[in-house]
Amino acid sequence: MSLEKIAVTAEIDNGLDSPVSGHFGHCRAFIVTTVRDGEIVQVESVPNEAHSSCADPVNRLVGLGVNVLITLGMGMRPYMAAQQVGLAVVRGGGATVGDAIQTYLAGRGEMMGSDGLCSGGGAHQ
Template structure:
């Protein structure tokens, strides 16, 4: 039984119907999804109230057991912190959280690398 906990920065508290936020650290909310045997089995929302250069946010994700981060964009510092925590960072494909998760489960996504990072709040 394969289980993964995925985090996606979102623009609203609409769960799977939320739009994926364009920038990790500035997302107002995160949608945490548990994927069990290729199916979404659980959804949790949490407010992005801790910024601290994203250090607190990354630690919050680690503390919540996140194993995969799916995002449209993020800066170098949170990218490095997530990598150091062993969390793979996947480029979101799709405009909603549900589409991003479905595309991840289908294997139609790629990992974010150094060339994909945002600079001063602007996506690459």
């Protein structure tokens, strides 16, 4: 049995129908899904609380058992924090959280590399 916890950055808190947020640090919420054998079995929303360190949201997600993060963009510091704790970062594919998860589960997710990082402006498309 395969089990993954996948978090997707969201513009609003509307579950799988939420639009994917353009930037990790500025998202309104993380939609966290539990996927068992390729099927979504649980969906929860985790607010992106105010944070003093770029690593805070990364550590919070890892503390929830998340092992994959899907986002359209993020800065170098949270990306490095994710790398240090073994959190896989995937560039979002799809307009909604549900679309992004299905793209990832279909094997079409692109791992984010340092070439895809931003300087923190939050205006990814």
